[in-house]
Amino acid sequence: MKKSFSRYLAISFTCLVIIACSSDPETIITERITQQGITMPKGFEIEKLYSPGEHNQGSWVSVTKDDKGRLYASDQYGNIYRVTLPNVENKQDSVQVKKLNVTIGMAQGLLWHNKNLYALVNAHPDNELKIHSGFYKITDANDDDDFDTVSMLRSFDGDGEHGPHNIVLAPDGKSLYLVLGNHTDIPEDIESTIPKNWGEDNLLPVIKDPSGHANDRKAPGGWVVKTDFEGKDWTILSVGLRNTYDIAFNHDGELFAFDSDMEYDMGMPWYRPIRLCHLTSGSDFGWRTGTGKFAPEYPDNLPGIANLGQGSPTGLLQGNxxxxPAYYQKGLYLFDWSYGTMYFANLTPKGSSYTAEVTEFLSGVPLPLTNGIVGNDGALYFLTGGRRLESALYKVTYTGTRSNEMQKLSENTSGKNKRILRKKIEAFQIKKDATQIDFLVENLSDEDRYIRYASRVALENQDVNIWKYKVARGDNTLRKIAVAIAIAHQGQNNDRIMALKTLLEMDWEILNETEKTDFLRAVELLIIRTEEKMDLSLSTSIKDKLLPFYLKESHLVNKQLCALFSYLDVPEILEPTIYKMENDTITSNLKSIYLSGDISKRSDQYGKDVENMLKNMPNQQNISYAKSLSEIKTGWTKALRERYFRWYNRALKKSGGKQYSNFIKAIQRKALDNVIVDERAYFESLSTESMSQQANLMKDVKMPVGPGKNYAVSDVEKAYKANKQNADFKSGENLFRASLCVSCHSVKGVGGNSGPELTQLGTRFSIKDMAEAIIHPSKAVSDRYRNTIYHLNNGNSITGRLINETENEIEISVNAFSPDITSKINKKDILKKEIASQSAMPTGLINGLNEKELSDLMAFLIAGGDKSNKVYN
Incomplete structure (x- = not known):
């Protein structure tokens, strides 16, 4: 769960088709109502059942139910609770909550099965319960309806917001599936359907996140694993996720995940939105740190089946x-924590996978959704909370005029034969059988991408010496390319050279779009995985074969060609690429991705803001070109360099995610490495005009009048309640600067980036939550903003955030107010390191404000810097 950018993008990144309501009861309900500040389809009712915070029971993030319909919920940082729901027949009128009397908690995953409670614990090393991250089984040994025994089935090396997450039961009830974030290490003894020689697999050097986030994390990213009820046998089913929090099976028995984006990357060519993914066996979704993420079109990973823009995915729930009404029973419910939105995904089979029609089910402000469960009574129960926010248990029922008879869901016959074929292929991802190699190779050219993918992974799990020569046999293009990719992963250097020569014999002009993308990716992988320097003749062959087609292909193919030629140091691409960057500045395609036509009508609060923001969006294609050209060392003239570096000036004036400008500057610095030292200052100066845009943040700021005081949380709530009717936007905007909030935080793109972006603060935080975060900043610190303490051999220590790492040293940012102030540490001088418990944000920042000034500041934060917000009306 993480801070986010704007709720409208979470709706608009994919085309959300809303079907008109008709007499057919299986259509979506388009008319909407609002109850208790929560908007949902007409005919549904919502009830807030319980508030854990009012009983000092923490902030609940996971939930399951037992055979009696009782719920079990866990505080993110504390205990597990049993929740007995009201029973109308027995005149029970309130929720009954009891803490489990065992030392276990901090479970982001809970599952009840066969009288046992399973918990996937995500524990900070210094937690009060003194337990370790891992997979636990909680039992009632004496059968007195009270748990008394806790057994760790496996420990995991991972914690925090990208650590171990949730558990689900397999449809056949014979195994469990666990999902773990990309900061959780994969134990070496775990078996895998995906060959475990995974790599970063980027042809050009990766630029890591300038903020330092996930810079030390390597392939394969987040992962899903299958195990038995005693945690003895383990098999990895899927990798390459970023930070999926929850997984769920649909009624066909297929597994899905709701994966997170990296909002800092907004506007960049490597940005990947939050998305619904179909987790087939052996799947890889291509997460890599920094700029290294795989394009969804690459054949060595799979795409999402629905992109939802920007947000913070949490729960995923099957509607069975x-x-x-029948329409709402057959799909999946997707929970977005950041924007308080629950989506409904209606799945339609397509080949051996699915397409998804995604619509908004319910939303509220604030409504930080965490997880949900289908109750024994057929109601939807869901939790809000996380990061110590105010937490609640809600119940959603349908009382409208449509039939709500529970459907008996059976496997969808559409696409069934394709799914059967894919599963037959997937069986050989674990089992070696030389007699099936021809069967696997045959299916490498299937029209279904998921079958092609499963076949290649299964082939890679067979003996490479049996199938490697098939790359040179037959004339099917996709089959040859897929075998070449498999050889890149599993072959020896001489095998890779043989495969590369085979590919270069193909006729480029007869390849279709998919074949060209796959061809270039195969060439990249063969080059990357070959452990010897490429023979000059091969380099020349690639250049001679492909250069005539450069900039005459699709955007994706042109990007791949640019990267390939930059790697090969082909100076002939400099002038035409720079010309393209200078003249092809249209971002209409980008706008169509980020903004659907009716967004203004759907969101009064955000619609106009996003339209204004998109007027200043960057051209992603040109950023990709600039990054590739930064690697070319030969062929530059002074005139070409001047044109190239002036492009950075234009790019830095555009808008994007929180690290947009820092990524652009990082690419520029890489390009400057290829400029002789005496000329670097000159070329750097060509792009510095826009870098001073943030320098005047404190200009004309009026200091607070005061007098202030040492505020408590209750004081803030009381002051805001008394003054909110007369909130002053201009005063709040000024105080956002005067209180130094602007140094570390941004609102609507204005401000620093060493702390969370605050534009959407009001969508998930109440006044009480905001006051807690300001007055007690160290109480709940996101992993992304935690400092690390580096203890040195000489007895000194340095505290800061890692922003860059080389083989011999690290570079850390040591001042939150001035993140450009860094310190470099030689790795051999580090004795140990530990996560700092204190937030980089100091206490007392609001203590100089009087109550009216404080209220103006809080209103500005709630409004997200929007003077037309209802806070001011």
């Missing part, structure tokens, strides 16, 4: 068992 709900007493809702």
């Amino acid at each position: 068992g709900l007493k809702f």
Whole structure:
């Protein structure tokens, strides 16, 4: 769960088709109502059942139910609780909550099965319960309806917001599936359907996140694993996720995940939105740190089946068992924590996978959704909370006029034969069988991408010496390319050279779009994985074969060609590419991705803001070209360099995610490495005009009048309640600067980036939550903003955030107010390192404000810097 950018993008990144309501009961309900500040389809009712915070029971993030319909919920940083729901027949009128009397908690995953409670614990090393991250089984040994025994089935090396997450039961009830974030190490003894020689697999050097986030994390990213009920046998099923929090099976028995984006990358060519992914066996979704993420079109990973823009995915829930209209029983419910939105995904088979129609089910402000469960009564129960925010348990029922008879869901016959074929292929991802190699190779050219992918992974798990020569046999293009990719992963250097020569014999002009993309990716992988320097004749062959087609292909193919020629140091591409960057500045395609036509009508608060922001969006294609050209060392003239570095000036004036400008500057610095030292200052100066845009943040700021005081949380709540009717936007905007918030935080793109972006603060934080975060900043610090303490051999220590790492040293940012102030440490001088418990944000920043000034500041934060917000009306 993480801070985010704007709720409208979470709706608009994919085309959300809304079907008109008709007499057919299986259509979506388009008319919407609002109850208790939560908007949902007409006919549904919502009830807030319980508030854990009012009983000092923490902030709940996970939930499951037992055979009696009782719920179990866990505080993110504390205990597990049993929740007995109201029973109308027995005149029970309140929720009953009891803490489990065992030392276990901090479970981001809970599952009840066969009288046992399973917990996937995500524990900070210094937690109060003194337990370790891992997979636990909680039992009632004496059968007195009270748990008394806790057994760790496996420990995991991972914690925090990208650590171990949730658990689900397999559809056949015979195994469990666990999902773990990309900061959780994969144990070496775990078996895998995906060959474990995974690599970063980027042809050009990766530029890591300038903020330091996930810079030390390597392939394969987040992962999903299957195990038995005693945690003895383990098999990895899927990798390459970023930070999926929850997984769920649909009624066909297929597994899905709701994966997170990296909002800092907004506007960049490597940005990947939050997305619904179909987790087939052996799947890889291509997460890599920094700029290294795989394009979804690459054949060595799979795409999402629905992109939802920007947000913070949490829960994922199958609708089976709900007493809702039929349409709402057959799909998946997707929870977005940042923007308080629950989506509904209606799945339609397509080949051996699916397409998804995604619509908004319910939303509220604030409504930080965490997880949900289908109750025994057919109602939808869901939790809000996380990061110590105010937490609640809600119940959603349907009382409208449509039938809510529970459907008996059976496997969808559409696409069934394709799914059967894919599963037959997937069986050989674990089992070696030389007699099936021809069967696997045959299916490398299937029209279904998921079958092609499963076949290649299964082939890679067979003996490479049996199938490697098939790359030179037959005339099917996709089959040859897929075998070449498999050889890149599993072959020896001489095998890779043989495969590369085979590919270069193909006729480029007859290849279709998919074949060209796959061809270039195969060439990249063969080059990357070959452990010897490429023979000059091969380099010349690639250049001679492909250069005539450069900039005459699709955007994706042109990007791949640019990277390939930059790697090969082909100076002939400099002038035409720079000309393209200078003249092809249209971002209409980008706008169509980020903004659907009716967004203004859907969101009064955000619609106009996003339209204004998109007027200043960068051209992603040109950023990709600039990054590739930064690697070319030969062929530059002074005139070409001047044109190239002036492009950075234009790029830095555009808008994007929080690290947009820092990524652009990092690419520029890489390009400057290829300029002789005496000329670097000159070329750097060509792009510095826009770098001073943030320098005047404190200009004309009026200091607070005061007098202030040492505020408590209750004081803030009381002051805001008394003054909110007369909130002053201009005063709040000024105080955002005067209180130094602007040094570390940004609102609507204005401000620093060493702390969370605050534009959407009001969508998930109440006044109480905001006051807690300001007055007690160290109480709940996101992993992304935690400092590390580096203890040195000489007895000194340095505290800061890692922003860059080389083989011999690290570079850390040591001042939150001035993140450009860095310190370099030689790795051999580090004795040990530990996560700092204190936030980089100091206490007392609001203590100089009087109550009216404080209220103006809080209103400005709630409004997200929007003077037309209802806070001011």
